[in-house]
Amino acid sequence: MRIATITNATPDSNIYANPVYFWLRSFLDCVHPTNQVQWCSNIWAFKSLDEAVEQTLDTAPEIILLSIFVYNQGETEALIETIRQKTSTVKIILGGPHINGRDPLSNFDSYPEVDAVVYGDGEEAFLGIVKRWEQTGTLLAGINCAVPGEAGTYKRFKWEEWPTFTNYAGALYEEWKLATQECLNVYKNDEFGRIAVQWPTETNRGCPYGCTFCDWNAGLHHKVTIRPIEAVYAEIDAFTEVDGVVLFITDANFFQLKRDEKILEYMNKKKINYKITAWSKLKKDKVYEYFIKNLDRVQEMVEKNYLNGQPGVGRAALQSIKKETLDAINRPEIPWIKHKQYIQEYIKTRHHQIATNAEIINDLPLMTDYDYLWQVLELYDAGIETIGFYNWEFLPNAPVNNSDYLDKWNLTVIDQITVWNLDCIKNTRQPDYSKINYYEMYQSKIVVDRTRKHPNSFGTITHQLLNWCHENKKDFKKEVSMKLDFMLSLNGIIDKQIKNQYTPGGQLLWGLYNPMSKNISEVGTTIQQYFSLYSKNPNILTVKHEQRDAMHELVKQYVPYHKYTKLFKEVS
Numbered sequence: 001m002r003i004a005t006i007t008n009a010t011p012d013s014n015i016y017a018n019p020v021y022f023w024l025r026s027f028l029d030c031v032h033p034t035n036q037v038q039w040c041s042n043i044w045a046f047k048s049l050d051e052a053v054e055q056t057l058d059t060a061p062e063i064i065l066l067s068i069f070v071y072n073q074g075e076t077e078a079l080i081e082t083i084r085q086k087t088s089t090v091k092i093i094l095g096g097p098h099i100n101g102r103d104p105l106s107n108f109d110s111y112p113e114v115d116a117v118v119y120g121d122g123e124e125a126f127l128g129i130v131k132r133w134e135q136t137g138t139l140l141a142g143i144n145c146a147v148p149g150e151a152g153t154y155k156r157f158k159w160e161e162w163p164t165f166t167n168y169a170g171a172l173y174e175e176w177k178l179a180t181q182e183c184l185n186v187y188k189n190d191e192f193g194r195i196a197v198q199w200p201t202e203t204n205r206g207c208p209y210g211c212t213f214c215d216w217n218a219g220l221h222h223k224v225t226i227r228p229i230e231a232v233y234a235e236i237d238a239f240t241e242v243d244g245v246v247l248f249i250t251d252a253n254f255f256q257l258k259r260d261e262k263i264l265e266y267m268n269k270k271k272i273n274y275k276i277t278a279w280s281k282l283k284k285d286k287v288y289e290y291f292i293k294n295l296d297r298v299q300e301m302v303e304k305n306y307l308n309g310q311p312g313v314g315r316a317a318l319q320s321i322k323k324e325t326l327d328a329i330n331r332p333e334i335p336w337i338k339h340k341q342y343i344q345e346y347i348k349t350r351h352h353q354i355a356t357n358a359e360i361i362n363d364l365p366l367m368t369d370y371d372y373l374w375q376v377l378e379l380y381d382a383g384i385e386t387i388g389f390y391n392w393e394f395l396p397n398a399p400v401n402n403s404d405y406l407d408k409w410n411l412t413v414i415d416q417i418t419v420w421n422l423d424c425i426k427n428t429r430q431p432d433y434s435k436i437n438y439y440e441m442y443q444s445k446i447v448v449d450r451t452r453k454h455p456n457s458f459g460t461i462t463h464q465l466l467n468w469c470h471e472n473k474k475d476f477k478k479e480v481s482m483k484l485d486f487m488l489s490l491n492g493i494i495d496k497q498i499k500n501q502y503t504p505g506g507q508l509l510w511g512l513y514n515p516m517s518k519n520i521s522e523v524g525t526t527i528q529q530y531f532s533l534y535s536k537n538p539n540i541l542t543v544k545h546e547q548r549d550a551m552h553e554l555v556k557q558y559v560p561y562h563k564y565t566k567l568f569k570e571v572s
């Protein structure tokens with residue numbers, strides 16, 4: 001049985017490696033040591049998709065494993081297409097969080113060229129695939145594995161049922177070092193100054209909650225299975241010996257388990273580079289204690305550039321701070337007033353340059369434009385300096401994939417292309433749709449307000465103002481006071497452009513005409529450029545907004561010197 005994997009590390013602030021080979025093979029070799037799999041090729045990072053496919057096919061695999069998630073969706077679809085252009089005989093098995101586990105057979109409508117899909121946890125699915133192939137020489141459905149016409153059966157993985165095994169330490173350690181080197185060779189030291197490869201690891205798997213936007217563990221179970229501590233420590237030990245790696249803990253709720261503090265102590269003692277980003281939603285006392293107590297260690301990693309981008313410390317994944325909205329998305333969270341105090345206390349003790357950051361999702365139920373303004377004022381008051389403001393990505397395994405839920409909150413799902421950079425047709429503002437490619441934009445489904453049918457612009461503008469102020473050392477309160485009318489106008493201008501911006505294929509193009517570069521650019525960057533361009537003459541209001549007066553009253557509560565003029569030019 002000859003198997004190949006093709007995964008591309010995701011170059012973001014650091015290089016995010018895809019662990020699928022190590023996670024699957026380490027389990028398989030542990031529980032089925034006599035397996036007959038010949039791993040003929042593993043590609044970890046590539047810039048040329050054609051070369052990656054050719055290199056793989058040269059090794060004559062019978063099966064290629066691919067892994068799909070929201071941010072590599074376009075690339076993986078292009079991989080499938082390229083493989084199929086070159087051969088119809090190799091079998092393609094597609095796994096990853098983007099495989100719909102609620103309706104496994106529907107994946108063959110979305111990805112008709114694949115021969116099998118793996119949904120939910122991959123370990124036992126893969127073990128079953130190998131055993132069935134060894135017996136029959138074919139791909140058959142089984143645990144968490146569907147083939148056309150047969151859905152297979154769902155089972156959650158539990159570490160407690162299996163012998164202890166490690167992913168990177170032990171037998172695969174040398175291969176893991178080579179894989180790291182391959183990722184570094186392709187993406188290190190490019191213009192973004194990346195120097196490290198982040199390898200995902202888990203100390204437990206699962207989440208007891210069910211936030212409606214989230215597909216944790218493919219959205220199919222919410223129980224937590226706990227990885228043996230010896231395996232956790234062995235992985236940490238392996239990371240002490242390799243340069244250019246960061247252990248990326250992908251637990252859903254770090255500090256939820258008592259032993260997490262011990263794991264953290266062990267990582268600090270071993271001086272490995274690590275990153276934790278998903279904190280316990282309710283044990284915020286532990287989380288902020290960690291932020292305060294581990295400042296120096298985290299600062300060290302930041303200074304060495306291992307924790308490029310937001311390092312996890314000082315990052316609050318909030319999604320929204322409005323209680324009614326949090327209830328509507330089933331989000332467990334401590335009250336905002338308490339959370340705000342934790343952030344303020346942390347800020348008082350902070351003695352490094354790591355900016356505080358909040359993660360916010362757009363278009364959540366019950367959020368109005370007024371609420372977005374209130375939210376950003378509150379976040380600033382708490383001490384938040386930067387905001388990651390995200391459109392609501394529709395994940396097929398998330399609870400939002402339910403028509404009753406969408407109806408209840410007046411939501412709809414649209415196809416969208418998110419643009420970083422797209423040329424316009426010469427001397428016009430018209431996007432050149434022929435230039436759309438997965439390298440410079442990604443295609444996904446987005447949840448938005450049903451009446452509007454495109455992402456809310458005002459939320460994006462308000463949160464970008466905070467980021468712009470942080471970057472340009474401006475006083476946020478002064479700016480929001482001065483620019484509120486301008487922001488409302490900009491909102492109208494963006495809405496007008498976006499709502500008509502559909503590709504010939506019917507996808508909404510989420511990008512803005514950029515007057516500086518004269519192309520369609522990423523929304524956040526373009527909004528920030530507007531702030532710079534118009535900062536000298538911000539009191540322009542050309543579009544009426546029904547919450548305008550209430551917004552001015554709100555700003556007055558946070559900025560006592562705020563005044564608003566009656567200069568008001570309503571456009572027809």
Ligand code: SF4
Pocket residue numbers: 207208209210211214215216252281331
């Ligand atoms: S967002 Fe976090 S708490 Fe909510 S379901 Fe997902 S992993 Fe669990």
